[in-house]
């Protein structure tokens with residue numbers, strides 16, 4: 001499949017090189033940030049299950065992913081378009097709160113479209129990073145120092161029926177004699193579903209144990225979502241190239257980045273190996 005065919009699946013407004021003007025960042029009050037932080041440091045994740053992005057922002061993204069999937073193209077090609085990059089710029093205040101003024105985008109991108117008809121599942125239980133990415137304070141639940149953070153944005157309403165995210169909260173895992181190494185170490189009653197409306201945001205420290213559930217064929221809506229990972233630039237890059245949120249990559253760089261993802265995620269996504277063969281970098 002050549003680049004031209006892929007691009008022709010995207011709406012016209014997407015077929016441009018430039019990311020264009022920086023959109024207005026979403027405002028978070030001090031009170032909001034204090035509440036988000038308190039939960040984050042206790043539970044290991046942030047969860048804002050209310051629409052923060054407008055319908056006008058998310059609808060074209062959702063439709064473009066639908067168009068890609070209809071042509072049997074991987075949803076991650078959505079990152080060819082400028083819009084997902086602008087969406088993540090909208091969360092700069094939230095990101096700066098956790099990662100400091102100067103943060104970078106890690107070259108780890110993915111997008112999901114779980115089809116209820118075939119009962120597709122999200123990613124199996126994992127931690128995003130195996131190394132230490134959080135430097136904890138002495139007191140459990142008190143703010144520590146964060147090196148990196150994952151954000152996840154649903155583009156459709158997500159719930160247990162269509163494969164929403166699940167987490168093992170840190171507040172529970174902390175009580176275990178040892179950190180979880182395999183799914184059967186998790187006490188089932190400890191797991192928490194994160195249902196959320198389209199256009200909301202959630203995120204987690206990169207050592208949080210989490211997974212995407214399987215969709216039921218009874219679900220009315222596919223689960224469509226985007227993820228990005230960020231890191232505080234005060235630390236040595238966890239992966240290269242560490243991208244600038246203020247000067248996102250140009251079209252050719254975006255394509256090269258996307259082509260690098262398939263190989264990386266073959267152990268996580270059942271379709272990634274097939275995509276690697278067809279679209280990945282040799």
Ligand SMILES: O=C(O)CCC(=O)C(=O)O
Pocket residue numbers: 112121122123128150151152210211212213225227228
């Ligand atoms: O969407 C999924 O199923 C997995 C998402 C995830 O693990 C992540 O974004 O870190």
Ligand SMILES: [Fe+2]
Pocket residue numbers: 126127128150210
């Ligand atoms: Fe993850």
